[in-house]
Amino acid sequence: MADVTFTVDGKKLTAPAGTLLIDACKSAGIEIPAFCYYPGLSLQAACRMCVVRLEKVPKLQTACTTPVAEGMVVQTETPEIVQARKATLQLLLGNHPLDCPVCDAGGECELQDMTFKYGAAESFYAEPKNHREEQKWSPVVYFDRPRCILCYRCVRMCGEGMDVFALGIQNRGSSSVIAPNVPADLTPDHLAHVDCEQCGMCIDACPVGALTSGTYRYKTRPWEMNHVATTCTHCGDGCKTTLGVRSTSDGSEIVRGDNRDKSGINGDFLCNKGRYAFDFANNDDRITQPLVRQSNGEFKPVSWEEAFDYVGKRLRELRDTRGGKSIGVIGGNRLTNEEAYLLQKFARTVVGTNNIDHHRTADYVSFAQALAGQTNRTASLRDTLTAPAILLVGGDPTNQAPGTAWNIRTNVRNNRARLYVVNSAEIKLRRQAKAFVRLAPFGYGALAGYLAGDNAAGSSAVTDVNALSTFRDTVKAEENLLILIGSELRGAELKKLIEFGLSIPGAKFALLADYANSRGAADMGLLPDMLPGYTPVSSSNTFAEYNAPAEAGLDMLEIFDAAGRGELSALYVVGSNPVARYSVDPAALKDTFVVVQEMFLTETAALADVILPAANLYEKSGSVTNSYGDLQQVKKAGDRAGVRTDFEMIVRIADKMGADMRKLVPFGKGLRADMGQSRGAQSGEADRHAIWLTANNLEPKLSPFDPYAILDEIQRLVPGYNVLRLQLLSGNDQHLQPAASGLVQIGNRRDLVLPANDTLFTSGTLGRYSAMLNDVQQYQANQPLIQIQAAD
Ligand code: SF4
Ligand code: SF4
Ligand code: SF4
Numbered sequence: 001m002a003d004v005t006f007t008v009d010g011k012k013l014t015a016p017a018g019t020l021l022i023d024a025c026k027s028a029g030i031e032i033p034a035f036c037y038y039p040g041l042s043l044q045a046a047c048r049m050c051v052v053r054l055e056k057v058p059k060l061q062t063a064c065t066t067p068v069a070e071g072m073v074v075q076t077e078t079p080e081i082v083q084a085r086k087a088t089l090q091l092l093l094g095n096h097p098l099d100c101p102v103c104d105a106g107g108e109c110e111l112q113d114m115t116f117k118y119g120a121a122e123s124f125y126a127e128p129k130n131h132r133e134e135q136k137w138s139p140v141v142y143f144d145r146p147r148c149i150l151c152y153r154c155v156r157m158c159g160e161g162m163d164v165f166a167l168g169i170q171n172r173g174s175s176s177v178i179a180p181n182v183p184a185d186l187t188p189d190h191l192a193h194v195d196c197e198q199c200g201m202c203i204d205a206c207p208v209g210a211l212t213s214g215t216y217r218y219k220t221r222p223w224e225m226n227h228v229a230t231t232c233t234h235c236g237d238g239c240k241t242t243l244g245v246r247s248t249s250d251g252s253e254i255v256r257g258d259n260r261d262k263s264g265i266n267g268d269f270l271c272n273k274g275r276y277a278f279d280f281a282n283n284d285d286r287i288t289q290p291l292v293r294q295s296n297g298e299f300k301p302v303s304w305e306e307a308f309d310y311v312g313k314r315l316r317e318l319r320d321t322r323g324g325k326s327i328g329v330i331g332g333n334r335l336t337n338e339e340a341y342l343l344q345k346f347a348r349t350v351v352g353t354n355n356i357d358h359h360r361t362a363d364y365v366s367f368a369q370a371l372a373g374q375t376n377r378t379a380s381l382r383d384t385l386t387a388p389a390i391l392l393v394g395g396d397p398t399n400q401a402p403g404t405a406w407n408i409r410t411n412v413r414n415n416r417a418r419l420y421v422v423n424s425a426e427i428k429l430r431r432q433a434k435a436f437v438r439l440a441p442f443g444y445g446a447l448a449g450y451l452a453g454d455n456a457a458g459s460s461a462v463t464d465v466n467a468l469s470t471f472r473d474t475v476k477a478e479e480n481l482l483i484l485i486g487s488e489l490r491g492a493e494l495k496k497l498i499e500f501g502l503s504i505p506g507a508k509f510a511l512l513a514d515y516a517n518s519r520g521a522a523d524m525g526l527l528p529d530m531l532p533g534y535t536p537v538s539s540s541n542t543f544a545e546y547n548a549p550a551e552a553g554l555d556m557l558e559i560f561d562a563a564g565r566g567e568l569s570a571l572y573v574v575g576s577n578p579v580a581r582y583s584v585d586p587a588a589l590k591d592t593f594v595v596v597q598e599m600f601l602t603e604t605a606a607l608a609d610v611i612l613p614a615a616n617l618y619e620k621s622g623s624v625t626n627s628y629g630d631l632q633q634v635k636k637a638g639d640r641a642g643v644r645t646d647f648e649m650i651v652r653i654a655d656k657m658g659a660d661m662r663k664l665v666p667f668g669k670g671l672r673a674d675m676g677q678s679r680g681a682q683s684g685e686a687d688r689h690a691i692w693l694t695a696n697n698l699e700p701k702l703s704p705f706d707p708y709a710i711l712d713e714i715q716r717l718v719p720g721y722n723v724l725r726l727q728l729l730s731g732n733d734q735h736l737q738p739a740a741s742g743l744v745q746i747g748n749r750r751d752l753v754l755p756a757n758d759t760l761f762t763s764g765t766l767g768r769y770s771a772m773l774n775d776v777q778q779y780q781a782n783q784p785l786i787q788i789q790a791a792d
């Protein structure tokens with residue numbers, strides 16, 4: 001829209017016609033107070049805090065509902081306006097408990113801030129306050145009615161934002177009250193509840209402390225926490241999150257997951273897991289001492305030095321006597337990129353094997369190959385917020401990639417994006433779809449064939465081929481289509497779908513996987529036939545310095561088959577639970593020396609000869625790559641005494657095996673530089689200096705345990721990882737393009753993709769140890785009226 005020029009508080013401003021005055025002012029640095037307004041949600045005009053004076057208009061007007069217009073003259077802060085806002089606050093405070101000293105929102109409360117600014121703490125209303133007991137609506141959502149200022153943000157957030165509609169308004173006028181969707185008289189405990197996705201978005205949007213979370217309430221004050229911006233560890237979306245951390249006697253504890261920094265790829269969103277399921281890290285079942293199995297079969301705690309010594313010597317001996325190819329290495333989807341890279345380098349250069357794999361949750365090898373040689377054909381998660389049209393084939397983002405689902409809903413709602421959904425199930429996102437095609441079970445291959453031009457395949461994909469034909473024509477006519485692909489599509493079928501998409505001008509693709517670094521694990525070469533960047537092991541000039549075996553190694557299942565035949569001398573598992581995931585017969589490993597780096601006694605760890613207690617993604621630094629190829633930083637937030645990062649453990653074991661440390665991790669480079677003052681008033685400046693030095697490769701990498709030492713090598717060697725370090729280190733996301741060589745295609749390896757099929761309330765091993773997720777699951781099971789089923 002054309003720009004218009006208008007005047008606010010004497011300043012000339014321009015903004016596109018139609019922009020809301022409140023937003024136009026904010027962009028120009030003029031903050032207009034607001035309670036009910038929430039960007040992206042429908043307008044409510046309920047609170048009247050945003051009143052302003054428009055020239056030639058008799059009454060004060062609400063800035064949140066007034067679009068800017070040419071020549072408009074506005075005053076935002078006159079005595080008359082201040083008085084009006086003060087009166088509004090006095091009304092709001094009339095029945096407000098003013099329990100700021102104990103309220104969770106104290107220090108972060110918009111009502112508190114406004115009261116401070118407008119000085120309305122004294123009230124005309126001296127009537128006794130109408131007290132109501134707090135209500136527990138679910139394990140994570142609590143409601144304190146007297147604190148509610150009836151802005152209706154929560155109702156709109158849940159309905160419009162989440163498409164859940166679990167909250168509504170009861171009664172009228174001053175008796176209005178926010179009410180959940182499961183009434184008290186229909187529940188076994190005679191208390192009202194919410195039947196919902198437990199995302200906490202309503203709590204986040206609430207400007208006061210009326211909605212609070214079951215995991216954080218009354219635990220601490222906001223100013224007593226350190227706030228660490230990092231990346232969620234749960235699903236493949238990789239939402240940016242801020243963790244609230246406080247000190248404990250044995251390290252530090254994460255007490256809150258939040259989205260204070262709304263600059264991330266997820267905008268305002270966090271789902272239930274991102275917001276609350278950090279609690280696995282605080283679980284008492286964490287292993288915090290290295291354990292070595294004794295001859296009587298029991299585990300004995302040993303010192304770290306003993307453990308490294310034992311593991312290093314034994315692996316060296318087995319490599320030297322039975323050969324590196326008798327050893328298998330399995331990595332995880334929640335290692336950092338630096339750890340995954342180091343692990344495969346360790347396997348290939350220290351052990352001398354390509355027997356390396358990970359639990360694959362999507363076929364990134366075929367994805368990279370299908371897009372080899374293309375530029376600007378991969379989408380970032382940010383594109384889901386702006387693309388004019390989206391085709392979603394397979395997958396169920398509401399459950400498996402909630403950030404993606406949020407972005408799509410927001411895009412459809414605010415930009416009228418056209419969503420096309422093809423799925424063999426009635427997934428929830430079909431409610432936003434302009435067209436939905438219900439596929440026959442296992443019909444994805446036939447669909448891909450049909451879309452790519454094989455008309456005969458249509459009848460195997462759907463019952464109504466004519467409707468599918470119209471659908472294909474409509475989708476083909478779209479420009480700048482974003483094609484999101486679920487993990488159902490693999491190998492040749494995935495390539496066919498991409499072939500179809502490539503015929504659409506400007507189409508971009510993303511392949512959705514399950515875990516925080518599923519994509520990074522594949523990109524970094526945790527594969528038996530691919531070096532990092534999907535470089536085939538057989539044709540590697542780039543990685544010539546590795547001097548690694550040129551023939552493909554054993555894949556995940558072949559490793560266990562070899563163990564069953566007594567041919568696997570050792571297995572090194574880092575952050576993965578293949579025994580449970582692939583239903584491995586424990587007897588298969590009886591003759592194999594097994595080392596497992598883990599947080600908990602998983603099924604795989606229980607079979608180990610040595611368990612090394614590992615830090616999780618919230619307890620270390622590095623980078624991860626989400627399903628879309630967006631690279632982000634993870635920063636150490638929590639700390640647990642007794643655990644170590646996988647990076648450090650791999651280095652220590654390699655050292656004990658006699659590896660050349662400087663070859664494995666190129667540390668010791670960089671220049672010494674004055675880091676400036678690191679404490680007190682200038683500490684922010686020192687932080688900025690440190691980030692700049694690191695980004696420009698000037699900081700000394702004094703330790704082989706420094707993940708940024710290996711990042712240099714990733715940047716240098718891994719196709720597609722030409723990372724902008726300053727961007728990464730400043731906490732911003734950056735989109736990377738896969739850069740597979742198009743020349744060499746892998747042969748016909750079997751399909752090893754095994755989707756995790758996680759839901760809103762499960763998250764692999766982490767979910768099993770999250771008390772919150774277990775509570776929510778139990779809550780759902782115990783409430784007969786609760787409809788949202790995790791497995792839907
Ligand atoms: S937690 Fe999420 S789904 Fe539940 S009521 Fe709040 S906004 Fe709605
Ligand atoms: S609970 Fe919070 S968000 Fe909802 S209406 Fe009340 S004050 Fe607003
Ligand atoms: S959508 Fe995924 S990455 Fe985002 S908060 Fe939820 S689990 Fe974490």
Ligand code: FES
Nearest residue numbers: 034036048050064
């Ligand atoms: S913010 Fe404008 S009326 Fe509430």
